[in-house]
Amino acid sequence: MATNKNTVRDTLTHLVGFDTVSRNSNLDLINWVEDYLQNLGARCKRVPSADGKKTNFYATLGPMNPGGLVLSGHTDVVPVDGQNWSSDPFTLREDGGRYYGRGTCDMKGFIACALVAAPGFAKAKLTRPVHFAFSYDEEVGCIGAPSLIAAIRRDLPPPAAVIVGEPSDMHVVSAHKGQNSYLVKVHGKEAHSSLPHHGASAVMAAGLLMAELSAIADDLRTSADPHNPFDPPYGTLTIGLVKGGTAVNIIAKDCEFRWDLRLLPSDDCAAIEERFIQKVRAVEAQMRQTAPEAQIFFERQTSAPPLTAEPQSAAEHIARLLTGDNDSRVVSYTTEAGHFQQAGFPAVICGPGSIEQAHKPDEYVQISQLDLCLKTLQKLPQHLLN
Numbered sequence: 001m002a003t004n005k006n007t008v009r010d011t012l013t014h015l016v017g018f019d020t021v022s023r024n025s026n027l028d029l030i031n032w033v034e035d036y037l038q039n040l041g042a043r044c045k046r047v048p049s050a051d052g053k054k055t056n057f058y059a060t061l062g063p064m065n066p067g068g069l070v071l072s073g074h075t076d077v078v079p080v081d082g083q084n085w086s087s088d089p090f091t092l093r094e095d096g097g098r099y100y101g102r103g104t105c106d107m108k109g110f111i112a113c114a115l116v117a118a119p120g121f122a123k124a125k126l127t128r129p130v131h132f133a134f135s136y137d138e139e140v141g142c143i144g145a146p147s148l149i150a151a152i153r154r155d156l157p158p159p160a161a162v163i164v165g166e167p168s169d170m171h172v173v174s175a176h177k178g179q180n181s182y183l184v185k186v187h188g189k190e191a192h193s194s195l196p197h198h199g200a201s202a203v204m205a206a207g208l209l210m211a212e213l214s215a216i217a218d219d220l221r222t223s224a225d226p227h228n229p230f231d232p233p234y235g236t237l238t239i240g241l242v243k244g245g246t247a248v249n250i251i252a253k254d255c256e257f258r259w260d261l262r263l264l265p266s267d268d269c270a271a272i273e274e275r276f277i278q279k280v281r282a283v284e285a286q287m288r289q290t291a292p293e294a295q296i297f298f299e300r301q302t303s304a305p306p307l308t309a310e311p312q313s314a315a316e317h318i319a320r321l322l323t324g325d326n327d328s329r330v331v332s333y334t335t336e337a338g339h340f341q342q343a344g345f346p347a348v349i350c351g352p353g354s355i356e357q358a359h360k361p362d363e364y365v366q367i368s369q370l371d372l373c374l375k376t377l378q379k380l381p382q383h384l385l386n
């Protein structure tokens with residue numbers, strides 16, 4: 001049973017103890033969080049996945065007035081399979097001023113701080129609310145966020161700003177790249193390798209498509225402004241998975257591959273997709289000269305929009321008031337902040353820990369970062385009283 005007197009360590013111990021790797025359910029964690037916030041008087045709502053095995057969650061402390069602040073985090077974590085951990089990744093361990101465990105940095109540390117700050121929000125005579133928004137399946141393509149944000153738009157008075165607590169060393173981050181992932185399946189026709197004109201090689205067709213993607217990647221690199229603040233300072237395209245063929249002496253009937261696209265806010269995703277589609281059509285037509293049944297299937301599987309800097313937004317204003325950080329920063333990783341912004345909610349990133357520790361064995365967060373995060377969040381009521 002959660003209590004209102006939990007420390008950050010106690011709360012983070014509970015959160016890390018829930019194995020919410022994206023392939024698993026997050027319902028036990030949400031049950032615990034919901035119980036905790038309901039005990040504080042929060043109004044809570046779930047937005048479940050289609051199969052009911054996972055759920056988004058949002059809750060409100062304070063009056064149901066417009067102009068509130070959303071504290072956003074994701075509940076899922078990346079797998080630990082094949083990683084060499086020094087201790088149980090789902091048991092919090094303290095050592096050398098750090099808390100170790102899967103999700104300590106990305107991003108249960110922020111969620112723990114938000115929950116520990118919540119009793120202060122409940123006691124304050126707020127005139128504008130604090131909303132908590134916790135999603136599922138962020139790590140596999142921000143899958144849960146769209147339905148969560150749609151529910152917030154439908155059911156809550158419009159919030160003025162969103163702080164997404166991804167690890168940023170408690171600095172304010174104003175922009176990030178977008179990320180899309182794609183699946184390509186090529187279906188050809190088998191034949192003996194001595195008679196390639198009797199078939200249509202799916203592997204060789206896939207090679208032509210991958211060559212086009214390589215050319216697009218080169219164009220993204222050479223056409224970008226080398227002085228822009230991102231690292232690297234251009235959009236990137238990588239092919240991460242390829243499988244196909246049966247044997248070296250058989251013209252391959254099937255081949256599939258997956259590719260990843262991470263674009264600057266200024267890049268034109270639709271134009272890149274259209275360029276690739278034109279190549280798909282050309283290669284498919286070529287295959288059908290010897291195999292009329294040949295087909296190429298192309299699908300965008302995940303999509304997370306970029307976050308574009310809005311220096312005058314309410315999110316920038318309140319985040320800088322809370323942190324005292326007035327520098328301009330961007331990151332190359334992708335978060336749910338772009339989804340919030342796309343839905344009309346100004347957003348920034350600001351959370352404890354370094355992204356360099358995320359997804360690694362022996363993931364950790366500095367305790368000093370959590371202390372700073374909690375102190376920062378505890379300042380919120382004074383900014384939501386007028």
